[in-house]
Amino acid sequence: MKVQSSKPYFSVVIPLYNKERHILATINSVIQQSFQDFEVVVVNDGSTDDGAEIVKGLSCSRVRLIDQENAGVSVARNRGVKESFGEYIAFLDADDLWLENHLENLHKLINKHPGMGLYACAYRIRRKGMHDDSIVLHGLDDNSNFVVIANYFDSVAYADLLVCSSAVCIPKKVFIDNDIWFPVGERYGEDQYVWARIAVEFEIAYCKIETAIYDQTADNNTISAIQAETEPHNSFFLIKDLRGKIRCKEKLSGFDMYVSKIFHGFPLRNILNGKRLLGLKQAFKYNLRANHRLKLIVVFLIPQRGYFLLKRLRKPTVNTE
Numbered sequence: 001m002k003v004q005s006s007k008p009y010f011s012v013v014i015p016l017y018n019k020e021r022h023i024l025a026t027i028n029s030v031i032q033q034s035f036q037d038f039e040v041v042v043v044n045d046g047s048t049d050d051g052a053e054i055v056k057g058l059s060c061s062r063v064r065l066i067d068q069e070n071a072g073v074s075v076a077r078n079r080g081v082k083e084s085f086g087e088y089i090a091f092l093d094a095d096d097l098w099l100e101n102h103l104e105n106l107h108k109l110i111n112k113h114p115g116m117g118l119y120a121c122a123y124r125i126r127r128k129g130m131h132d133d134s135i136v137l138h139g140l141d142d143n144s145n146f147v148v149i150a151n152y153f154d155s156v157a158y159a160d161l162l163v164c165s166s167a168v169c170i171p172k173k174v175f176i177d178n179d180i181w182f183p184v185g186e187r188y189g190e191d192q193y194v195w196a197r198i199a200v201e202f203e204i205a206y207c208k209i210e211t212a213i214y215d216q217t218a219d220n221n222t223i224s225a226i227q228a229e230t231e232p233h234n235s236f237f238l239i240k241d242l243r244g245k246i247r248c249k250e251k252l253s254g255f256d257m258y259v260s261k262i263f264h265g266f267p268l269r270n271i272l273n274g275k276r277l278l279g280l281k282q283a284f285k286y287n288l289r290a291n292h293r294l295k296l297i298v299v300f301l302i303p304q305r306g307y308f309l310l311k312r313l314r315k316p317t318v319n320t321e
Helices: 023-031 052-057 073-082 100-110 152-158 174-180 188-200 223-228 235-247 249-272 274-284 290-301 303-312
Strands: 010-016 039-047 063-068 087-093 120-125 131-134 146-148 169-173 206-217
Touching: 010 023, 010 052, 010 073, 010 152, 010 188, 023 039, 023 052, 039 052, 063 073, 073 087, 073 206, 073 235, 087 100, 087 174, 100 206, 120 188, 146 188, 152 188, 152 249, 169 174, 169 188, 188 249, 235 249, 249 274, 249 290, 274 290, 290 303
Parallel strands: 010 039, 010 087, 039 063, 120 206
Antiparallel strands: 087 169, 120 131, 120 169, 146 206
16 A cells, blocks of 8 residues: 655654664565555664664665664654654664554554544564564453554553554654653653553554564563663653643543552562562552552462462453454
8 A cells, every 4th residue: 555645644763773683674574564655764873783884775765864872762762753754653663573564554543543642553572482472452442453442551550561662653743742752861661651641641542453573582672671670760650650640530540550560560570580578678668559469479478389370360362363
């Protein structure tokens, strides 16, 4: 599907930092999209490998490379948004992939539900052994693949994260008109803050068809660094502070459960990694909901058996192909 316009419908923003082994496949997954009205804005965040040279060597006029000194992923994404020409900003990390129908499904979603603050598609998580897992969805209408999320915070509190930085699309005017940006200096959780910030004030539309692959096996992936952290990152405190901006009472319960879920993850990880006393202290330090505190106590008493027992109690996936 090719749509002609004076400006591209989508601007695909790709922050690049030392991803020379992955960036070509990532960009090719964009170029091969069935929906062709887009530009690609790659922001090279001071890479020290040959990733930027690979981008420069591409013979595609729709791919632009912007160089900057290393300033972090938030600065790179923010700059990509500001220098883009498209009406809608689709983000893609430099080591992740899109299936060929990703932009086409986002286009369908936008047409069906105009005026949303954020659009996203379901995605798969690629783990070691090249095994792709579907995410667990909650609180979505079962009658359509293209839906408006009834309560974003409720959905992410009781299942997986609906929105992935490589499967999300946000109207450019949402950033500009509302002064919403990725928080500078934050290494982890900066994207979750933006999704939550938008969810406080806008509705979110979702495509339940999986069209992106979040690759946790890629080189220089942040997932291993995140899993080594013992304390919550500042981005999560920024999310917690959004509570005062919520005007819809129906959102508060889900929001509180979502924040509790975030903060309970750190003592859980510490207990499982042998820092049991630190984890137990955190279980009572943070303002956790009773169910999360109970889970931590179970895992503290029987770490491995308790953890796998709780995993079996997760709700089954409801996303559709």
